[in-house]
Amino acid sequence: MSERTRELSPRYEPGAVEPHWAKAWVDRGYFHATSPSEREPYCIVIPPPNVTGRLHVGHALGRTLEDTLIRRARMQGKETLWLPGMDHAGIATQVVVERELRKEGIDRRELGREAFIERVWAWKEQYGGEIVDQIKRMGASCDWERQRFTMDEGLSLAVRTAFVRWYEQGFIYRGERLVNWCPTDQTGLSDSEVEHEEVDGELVTFRYPLSDGSGFVEVATTRVETMLGDTGIAVHPNDERYRALVGKTVRHPFDGRDIPIVADAAVDPAFGTGAVKVTPAHDQTDFDIAQRTGLPLLNIFDAGARINANVAEEFYGLGRYDAREAVREELHKLELLVREERPFRHAVGHCYRCHSEIEPWVSGLQWFVKVEGLKETAKQAALDGRVRFTPERWTRSYVTWLDNLRDWNISRQLWWGHRIPAWYCPDGHVTVAIEDPAACSTCAGAELEQDPDVLDTWFSSQLWPFSTLGWPDDTHDLRTFYPNTVLVTGYEILYLWVARMIMSGLSLVGDVPFRDVVIHGLVRDAHGRKMSKSLGNVIDPIEMIDRYGADALRFSLARAATGGQQDIPLSEDSIEGARNFANKIWNAARLVLGAFEDDRVELPPAERRTLAERWLLSRHQACVAEVDAALDAYLFADAAQAIFRFLWSEFCDWGLEIEKGRLDGGPQERSDAAALLAWVLERTLRLLHPIMPFVTEEIWQRFGQGASISVAAWPEHHAEHVDVDAEGVIEAVQEVVTAVRRFRARHQVAPGRRFPARVELARDLAQSVEPLAERIERLAGLEGLTFVDAPSGKLAGETTVAVTVGAVYLPPGLFDVEAERARLTKERAALDADLVRVRGKLGNDGFVAKAPPEVVAGEREKASRMAQRLAEIDAHLAELG
Ligand SMILES: [Zn+2]
Ligand SMILES: [Zn+2]
Incomplete structure (x- = not known):
């Protein structure tokens, strides 16, 4: 194209521009990474959104920050890979499809496992992945050719390989453990999926009669129904009050069982009566006591948290809350009830999905990841800086969390997900294998049944940084892009996801999964409140894109993502403000392009630059330096703010205004001024491109510097442009003009009214500023500007307007004093x-x-x-x- 179109339409229309570029960039393959590569690799994997998901403002923030880093790295000439994909989201997806089926009057159990899974896949093909198109609308420069799904073939192989390796190394075992059971969803949950909340409950104290009739032992509980499953009483070994009782038994009032009194150091003698009831099948602490003291497990609930047949008949079939009342009632009748405190505030675990109270429950044999041996290396990696957290304070939270980490229950009683690669023969032998086995690995029997459970969704997502690159195969992608460069994520999944990726990466691949972890806050409303439907303050990113453009959404998010990474305030006003910023850039570009006639963007020779131009170049260099420093430190708000200030204030409000005179001048002057402005603008567009990709591309095309700004070079530094003298002079000009403008506003002096002024400055500064007198007059609406050396002082009747470099004196009569x-x-x-x-x-x-x-x-x-x-x-x- 020899004759390129310079002209920009009068108005910027993101609705027309953005879809065009979003598609063109992908079609032209700019975002496709190659491996192996001579270039320095730079890789980010997207935190895979749920296949059922829709883009919310938290996603929009994460994708904006990632794209900013990725686009800059690409412009810096790195081999850049931003790998997209989705998570199969076990429970969430299964629930959605079950709901669909119910509408048709079908129960998934009638349908059967295979047919149900087919339905889920069909659902995924038709409705899943709406979020991918939404991420594309944001302009995300992902390598869409490498898009992955946690259930696709390669990732399924990775999951099985990880399972088998860890099983062989002893990091995966099958055991009877208490799991966090949700009686509503009827599945086990990991500790991280349980939300602890304070509730108003009750504290009931009752007494057990000693079997020999010599007295009673008092115990207190918030869940009196669990006494049906008590198999012991525990006291601290050094507690003198009970020393004589250890080894004796108490008699259970409902079924007559004699249950032993044991000593265990975990009991706090200062709490309550110092004696505690032990329900090993329904409480983690009690389970641990039972393991140490040999107390048996007595399971009293079925999967729906109803009382099962293991206990006295009168309670059988009751729901857990009804059982609580019935037990309390019976204890009362037997005169064993000592005290009731109500309300009693205490923390209770709830299901993160359906909010039912969690039931610690022994649900048969389940699979676990043993964290001893995995967590120590993961902790070390953070302590020695192989993984760096930004902000740094997250290192401590991460380490503390790992210290307290327990074995991870990975069995989920669902159909949708990675089925556990373990098979059982009738003799009870376990065969664990990557390929479906034909025979039992112990007795060679051909009759095998696969474990019915699937793996926790986080088991596959913990492999994401390497499974997506081809692991377990030794691929070019894996060699080039592992470890990933950065992971950007919200703090709410630091433990659920980030810590587990570090453990599995170190254990299975032998290196950390990423070098830097950038943790951002939650997006909240302008008043700092959480966004929620009930408050009506939810900002829908897609609506915002429709209304103001993706650039506006991205810029407002980046600008709000401050370095402290506290919660991030966002309002529609700030997005609208960012849209106005796009318009401002557009209008400035129209002005510059209207005057710029060269084929190449080049600076005029230094000797032809005016003082104001030297100032503009100096400020521009400061902006480049600030943006680089900010993005190197993941301080997105600082980068956005630096560009905003430079473009809006320094370039548009001052630079263009000062240069207008030259643009109206003779041919040489006009062409020099236009060339300089074009040079600065073109580079600033490149600087802004990672945050606002669309408007910058659309304008940049007019400069004819290449096929696309998204593959143009990142602006280099020009230290020689730093010009302290010019900055000092223009700052003085800015101060004088601003002071006069404020004076006008304050005293309501009509904008068109011109008046003279005397400016008092130090002599050498006055000499530099004086040549700009005509500009100052134009910018401040003055007529007849005179310079006086300091100190001079005001004349009778004059008003003094103070400026830091001196003073401005204005004549009397401009307003009624x-x-x-x-x-x-x-x-x-x-x-x-x-x-x-x-x-x-x-x-x-x-x-x-x-x-x-x-x-x-x-x-x-x-x-x-x-x-x-x-x-x-x-x-x-x-x-x-
Ligand atoms: Zn639930
Ligand atoms: Zn066997």
Whole structure:
């Protein structure tokens, strides 16, 4: 194309531009990585969203930050891979398909396992993966040719290989353990899938009669129904009160069992009576006591948390809450009930999905990952810096979590997922294999049945950083892109996912899965509240893209992602503001492109640059340096802010305004000014491209510098452009102009009204600023600017406007001094009274303690606004003299 189109349409229309580029980039293969490669590798794997998922604002944040890093790395010439994919999401997906079936009046059990799984796949093909198209709309520069799914063939092989290797190394075992059982979903859950919440319950104290009739032992519990499954009483070995009782038995009031009193150091003698009931089948602590003291397990619940046939008949079939009442009632009748405290606040585990109370339960034999031997190396990797957390404070949380980590139950009683690769023969031998076995590995019997359970979804997602690259095969991809460079994630899955990837990567591949882990906060509303349907404050990213464009959404998210990585405030206003920013860039580009006539973007020779141009280049260099430093440290907000400030204020508001005079000048002047502005703008577009890919591409095309900005070079540094002198002079100009503008606004002087001014500056500065007098006049709306050397002082009747480098004196008669003084004095008095009132309220402990926190915060904000306004009025009055 020799005759390229320079002209930009008058308005920027993201709705037309964004889909075009999103498709063109992918079609042209810019995002496809090759391996092996001579280039330095840079790899990020996407945290795989659920196949059932829709893009929410948290995803949008993560993808924005990842794309920013990836696009910059690509522009820096690295071999860049951003690998996308989806998670099969065991429970979530199974529930969705079960619901569909129920609408048709079908129960999954009638349908049978195979037919059900076929239905899930059919559902996935038709409805799954909506989120992938949504991520594409954001402009995410993923290598879509490498898209993976945790249930695809390669990843399934990885899952089986990991299972078998860990089994052979003793890291996977089958055992009877307590699991976190959800009676509603009827599946076991890992510790991380249990949410602990305070509830108002009860604390019931009752007594067991000693079998020999010599007295009683009192125990207290929040779950009195579990006494049906008590198999012992435990006391601390050094507790003098009970020393004589250890070895004796108490008699169970309902079934007459004699149950032993044992000593165990885990009992806290200071808690309650110092004696505790032990229900090993329904409490983790009790289970551990039973393991040490040899107490038996007595399971009293079925899978739906109803009382089973193991206990006294009168309770059989009761639901757990009904059983609680019935047991309490019976104890009362037998005069064994000592005390009831209600409400008693205590923490109870809930299912993260359906919010039912979790039942610690022995659900037959299940599979576990043994974490001893895995967690130590994972911890070491963080302590010696092979994995670095940003912000650094997460290292400590990670280490503490690993220290307390227990064995991981990986059996899930579901159909949708990776079926556990273990087979059992009628003699009870276990065969674990990558390929479906034909015969028992112990007795060679051909009759084999595969374990009915599937693996926890996190078992496959923990392999994601390497299973997606071809592991267990030794592929070029794996050699090139493992370890991945960075992982970007929210803190809520630091343990569920990140820690497990580190354990499995180290154990199975022999190296950490990624070098850097960037942990971002949760996106909240502008008031810091969690987004929720009930509050009506949910921001739907797709709606925002429809309304303002993906660039606007991305920029507002990046700009809010501050370095502390606390929660991230987002409002529709901030997205709208980012859209205005895109428009501002567009308009500036129209102006520059309208004057720029060269074929190549080149700087005019140094000797033809004006002082203002030297300033602009110097500020631009500062911006490049700031953006590089910020992105190297994963400080996305700082990078976004640096570009915003440079483009909006320095380039548009000052640079273009100052250069307008030259653009209207003679041919050489005009062409030099246009070339310089084009050079700065073109490079700034490249700097902004990773955050706002679309608008930057659309404009950049007009400069004719290559096929696409997304594969253009990242801006290099020009230290020689740093110009302290020019910056000092232009800062003085900015101060003078801003001071006069503020003066106009404050005194309501009509914009069109021109007036003279005297500017007092140090002599050498005045000499540098003077040549720009005409620009200052134009920018500030002045007529007749004179420079005086400091110190000079004001003349009678003049108003002084202070600037840090000197002073500006304005002539009398621009406004009615007396009227203004009166108005301000009145406003000041009213404001002062109000402020006293608000401060009084805030000084009242009762108000601060009782009022809702957002009301208190609102009052604080009001007080600080008022104080600020008071200060303004005082400054203003001082100016009036
Ligand atoms: Zn549940
Ligand atoms: Zn066998």
